[in-house]
Amino acid sequence: MFSMIKDWREQHILDNSEFTDADWMQAAERIVILDRLNKDEMSRLFELATLFLDDKSINGAQGFEITDAVRKSIALQACLPILNLGLEWYTGWSSVIIYPGSYKSETTTVDEYGIVHEGTQHRSGEAWQRGPVILSWKDAKHSGERDGHNVVIHEFVHKLDMLNGRAxxxxxxxxxxxxxxxxxxxxxxxxxxxxxxxxxxxxxxxxxxxxxxxxxxxxxxxxxxxxxxxxxxxxxxxxxxxxxxxx
Ligand SMILES: [Zn+2]
Missing domain, CATH: 3.40.390.10 (Collagenase (Catalytic Domain))
Structure with a gap:
């Protein structure tokens, strides 16, 4: 019964998607690492990304403007790790915050010896337990170029890691x-x-x-x-x- 309601709800979101498959395809073509996906995987990724955008809010910080291109790029890459797992792997939190560039963050960390370190760090992204994923667009826009670096995948994988407690x-x-x-x-x-x-x-x-x-x-x-x-x-x-x- 619950799965029927879920299926109905998801179908409703997909039917009312603001983006067409052609829109998604255009966005996907800019993310080189997606070229290995076959047609079926690609359309499942588009569906997942549509559900992702319905489930999570994406907000700009420090005046960064969230365009449709930004939303599609983040959604596609965020959903790549969970393509065969499902959106429930991103449960328990609701927002993505994007800064224009790397940002300063006041940090308090406790190391393995129990020593607390405080200070200011420049960051390109972070993931909070039960909180937002934070990304710098300057770094995120170069994700997916097949150079081995992908801050979007990095932060969202921390989210998977946090599903059963601390990363x-x-x-x-x-x-x-x-x-x-x-x-x-x-x-x-x-x-x-x-x-x-x-x-x-x-x-x-x-x-x-x-x-x-x-x-x-x-x-x-x-x-x-x-x-x-x-x-x-x-x-x-x-x-x-x-x-x-x-x-
Ligand atoms: Zn990290």
Whole structure:
């Protein structure tokens, strides 16, 4: 019964979408990494992005104007990681805030030794537990160019990670996945990455396990061969997690 209501509601949103498939296609053509999707996947991505825009509000900060092009670009890339998972993976929060460029953020962080660090940081994005995703458009507009960097995917993957508590590189896994295998592979390769540089993998991933997962997810969707070369087993478990094979 509930799923019937949900289906009806979703169909209503899709029928009343402000964007046509042609509008979506035009936006998708600018995001190079989407060119691997087949026709069926592409139209599912358009539907998901339509539901996403209905579910989340996208607001500009510091005078940044949210155009239709911005909304479509963010929605398409935000929905790529959940293409085969569903919008319920972005449940429990409602807004995306976009700054024109990198922005200053007052920070208080507690490190692994329990020391609190306070200060000001320049950021290109962040994801708050049960709160908004924040992005800098200057960085986000270059996402999807197949260069291995994608701040949109990065921040939205943190959201997946936060579904079962604090971001720690351990999102809720699929029912057919072995949590122990995930932990073993992720911890082992994270330790390795802290010691060794890998071609195409941003050093920011060595910060902590949550950033490792987010950075490697960017590579998974942008330049998957680099992930296979560096950490083949992570590629393999990410295929199982995201239910996609970008290679
Ligand atoms: Zn991050």
């Amino acid at each position: 720690n590189g351990f999102p809720p896994l699929q029912p057919d996945m072995d949590p122990e295998r995930w932990t073993t592979i992720m911890s082992r390769d994270f330790e390795d990455f802290q010691k060794h540089r890998k071609s195409g993998l941003d050093r920011y991933g060595a910060t902590n396990p949550a950033e490792f997962f987010a950075v490697l997810s960017e590579v998974f969707f942008e330049t998957p061969q680099k992930l296979v070369d560096a950490y083949p087993e992570i590629y393999e478990i990410m295929v199982k997690f995201f239910r996609q094979t970008p290679m």
